[in-house]
Amino acid sequence: MQKWQQTLEQQRVGRREELIQAARGLFLEKDLSGVTMKDISERAGVSRVTLYKYYRSIDELAFEVQIRILSEMYRFAEEAQLHGQNALERLHDLLLTMCHFASSHPEDIQFIGLFDHYYRDSYPSPELEARYRDFLRSSEVFQSLIVEGQRDGSIRTDIPANTLAALIGNTSLSMQQRMICRGHILHQEQGIDPQEMLLLHIDLLVSYVQKR
Incomplete structure (x- = not known):
């Protein structure tokens, strides 16, 4: 060139x-x-x-912003140095890492919520839908750890790895959005500490996926 x-x-x-x-x-x-x-x-x-x-269109720009934010979030997770003797412990560390990302990038988490709400019923075009779904399929933040944990005996095997990954990804992001967008109000109304709620939610998820 x-x-x-x-x-x-x-x-x-x-x-x-x-x-x-x-x-x-x-x-x-x-x-x-x-x-x-x-x-x-x-x-x-x-x-x-x-x-x-x-x-x-506005839609093209909205999808560009969404993919940019998620790419940065996934890169942050992939580059994290995870600690633990088994996959379950490293999963716990990864969830803490994602919680840190959310706390340090509140506007990004807020935008994801806006995007999900705006496109809650359908995608604006087959082209954008295909591009977005291809991007999501290429990003497996939790699934590889869950598969590893099912092999090393630390994570339950009665639920498919992709189902557990979807459960963890969606519920943890939803809780982050809730605490970031309304945490200060919940603190006033219910007397809760938003950061403590996020940490308790991580413990809840890890306890659920742990093999008994």
């Missing part, structure tokens, strides 16, 4: 990043239903003609 082509590609990557960040900020401020392509072009400081060269 020639130097001018490399420069052009770098500019395109930079512009795409600017658009994604502009969309992410607006989605968090206004919810997905309240943002227009005009809003994003104005926030990013580009014309709508330029914006449409990169993204054709």
